[in-house]
Amino acid sequence: MGQNQYGKAENRVVRIVRDGATHHIKDLNVSVALSGDMDEVHYSGSNANVLPTDTTKNTVFAFAKEHGIASAERFGIHLARHFVTSQEPIHRARVRVEEYAWERIGTAGEGGHSFVRRGQETRLAQITYDGQEWEVVSGLKDLTVLNSTDSEFRGYAKDAYTTLEETRDRVLATSVFGRWRFNWTDDAQEMPDWETSYEETRQHLLQAFAETYSRSLQQTMYRMGARIIDHRGEIDEVRFSLPNSHHFLVDLKPFGLENDTADGAVYFAADRPYGLIEATVLRDGCEARIPADLTHP
């Protein structure tokens, strides 16, 4: 018997808090994975150590009511602690959360109960607890960004199969899948403010994307990670997976039209294949722990 885990995946929990006529919404997709003393479950079929996945599902919904959802991370911490400390055979809990953002329609008060889904990105959080140490990895996916200039790609290695033309002015676009690991690992440490941390980290990432004069997506990506490490002391590791969403200049010569970047051009936005540029950026002295090929949930 090798590594094994079980739990209920993708519990879609929506919590509404009423503050008079102004309502607040948290919309999560929560996946629980438990592991521990489970060999017999697989060998003999004894379920004595198995807390049903149905129970883990119920716990997610009950905790949303009992404890509220201050943040995806806080909620995941509550759940992981509960499973590991209340069930002797469970030695480790991993809670993955996707959070969907809602934006108020109109002002709080009159339109205080009307929301429109904010489609920019999905927020991610993964909380792992083994009874002693915490690991919190937060992040986001599907945050699509584009620079319409200040991006070049030239001076690269060439061989017999190279046809790509060098460019000093291209569109740089990607859909950010980023994760970052916190150095909060112990209950004795002061917990970060998860909501502020998320908003600020997201902002640093966007700012670095916008402000970097790019010689490659690799360089831009490194700047995004380095800016987070420089400004957010609670984060030790950032991992990015960035598709290079190629925008090719269309050849319009057959129609007697020049299609030149300098005075605004027409591009073909190709969806595949795409370059896939990935890296981990680390604080000095820290080790990489976010698996390179981790996907969600």
Ligand SMILES: O=c1[nH]c(=O)c2[nH]c(=O)[nH]c2[nH]1
């Ligand atoms: O930013 C880029 N990095 C690459 O490694 C690469 N390769 C390529 O064909 N275009 C690009 N662009």
